[in-house]
Amino acid sequence: MRRTTLQDIATYVGTSTATVSRVLGESSYPVRAALKEQIRAAAEQLDYLPNQAGRMLKTRRSREIGVIVPTITNPFYARLLLGIELEARRHGYHVLFCDSFRDGITERAYIRSLIEKQVDGLVISSINEDPRSLEKASRQGLQIVAIDQNIDSRLIHRVGFDFFRAGLMAADYLASLGHRNIVLATTPLTRRSRREQLEGFRLGLSRHQIDWTDGRVFIADNEQEQESLIYEFSAGRTLAEQVLNTSPRPEAIVAVNDLVAMSLMQHLTAAGLKIPADLSVIGFDNLDFSEMVTPALTTIEQPALEMGRTACQVLLSQISDTQLNPSDDIEVNHPVFTARKSAAIALTLEPRLVVRQSTARAVKK
Amino acid sequence: MRRTTLQDIATYVGTSTATVSRVLGESSYPVRAALKEQIRAAAEQLDYLPNQAGRMLKTRRSREIGVIVPTITNPFYARLLLGIELEARRHGYHVLFCDSFRDGITERAYIRSLIEKQVDGLVISSINEDPRSLEKASRQGLQIVAIDQNIDSRLIHRVGFDFFRAGLMAADYLASLGHRNIVLATTPLTRRSRREQLEGFRLGLSRHQIDWTDGRVFIADNEQEQESLIYEFSAGRTLAEQVLNTSPRPEAIVAVNDLVAMSLMQHLTAAGLKIPADLSVIGFDNLDFSEMVTPALTTIEQPALEMGRTACQVLLSQISDTQLNPSDDIEVNHPVFTARKSAAIALTLEPRLVVRQSTARAVKK
DNA sequence: AAAATAGTAGTAATCGTTTTCTATTGCGGA
């Protein structure tokens, strides 16, 4: 049951571990062709698989990156993870996956644990506003890319999304359809991205001379509820109630993301409202599911897969940078990308409006 | 930038690595209380985090388990992964996540790579029918739990689902609503689970004296298409076309899973059919999304979260079994569970019918 | 009073790699 080691092969062939390592590790160090063959054959014969723990200890690289997301049951993050994984695999890296379950303590424990595992880098959608725990990790030599959020720190790289512009676009679009009584329905504004979205939303309204009042933002405060594993679905229900209890009833709703939008529509429809005739709804993300619901959801796309890919590219480019390994350069496919030595990289992806059936022109009164 | 090691702490305090290791590792070996304190303080001071590579090499355990699924963008697998992770975390284990992208080669490469990483165990929803690559891994000392499928092997543990019974229930339910022209719409029958589902479906029909013909099974053969990352959505479109081109048109459809069902409904509705008035549809899985679509989907629940949890419990129980570590016994919450030494464990979860709005009584003619 | 034992700490071996030395050839050029 003991696994085959380099030593086993060396003994089997009658050579030393040094030579075996050189052959199997494709080193440029010269070894007699015949011996090479013998060693390869023996490795095959004995089902040799290198023990990464040993290699890792010596080389100080694990070829693993950690990924921390708030909830994998949100398809947005599932897709993000896929993008990261696809790119990681392309470069021979593995993904250590962690679901923080939207809990700061769990998140910090994971960061710590990932450092112990010697991951070469970390992609995180952090739920902590405070960058200190990340900066500490960064000072331990860990390369970090924050994703889907904006963190202020010279140590942390960022692949973000223009939430402000997204909020602006949503408000602008609804206003341009003639709606005036437009509201924002959101989960608590604990993440900066949500606050930016709100600011964009406000600017959008003001551009159309729509007055701001605090009544324009509905917040679901059932962050803790676990009745559905997708907590946005509970939030959507709560928000639907709030909307129904408000008079005059809003004509158009900007939902903080597609999941909330879907749930909102479900409950509003159940209460007898016709969407988009009675009420327009717009979401953010453009999940695969958003065109499966009825009516198909109008939304602002946030390209999860591309975001994951890009984040991973940035991370790997920085890792090979740090480790001075010029052999395999990682190319980052982003126009704005410029690798500056020892400065945090920040990329921003642009929102795109996807019009479907959940929004309609305001009816003239 | 160099990380703190045990040696650094030892030097700092003026003691040996042995003592430091004993203190920080909470060993039962006695160490003077004062010294203990000093060491702990120094560890804190120097931001010490143990290097798992070193530990792993010596202890031969990584406290990592690998998870391989076919596509994380399918919420069923996302949820399964969550269940596994939740349970793993509870026991101090980490998850190395791998998406095989429904590709056998990739899957095998991952298995190999996971062994190299010294994972203590593996949970896999394998897309390879042939258990040999898994058995080989098992012979390398890896504990393996196959999930969401049935694999024939004395070496591989299983946490499955009664697909046969599920297929039976679906057929039975539709027939009991008075439908006679019932069909099965599925992706290719490359997985055993699908074939079992089909067999259950056949038996269900025969119990209601409904004749079998090959025309009762529709297969979408666009497994390769990547137009949507959720390939079931393309499959659903293809199947919808097949259904629309068939005459007489089926009265009721059993879809191979909820994703296919959703897509089917979307395209059939787009073609002008009313569901469930013109046609009943039933799915499998009971995704969170299945009640968000219109009409809300009737389906047979396959409890993904519980399945993930159970699989992880089984795996961990076997790991601590192998490693003769009786300290932390893992409890498997399943009635049928019996830990038999050196025999594969097999658990089966039972299907449950969830009735919603996509199915209705047949209209009398 | 001698011997066994509990408490405490350090030395050194070990896990499986990689890599730096050190050594031994044989060969071409001076």
Place this chain on the structure above:
DNA sequence: TCCGCAATAGAAAACGATTACTACTATTTT
């Protein structure tokens, strides 16, 4: 003929943790 260098290979020293030994006290036990 001698020197330097390329080709080839093994010995041994890392990497950072754990742990089996060894060793020295200070008690207990007999």
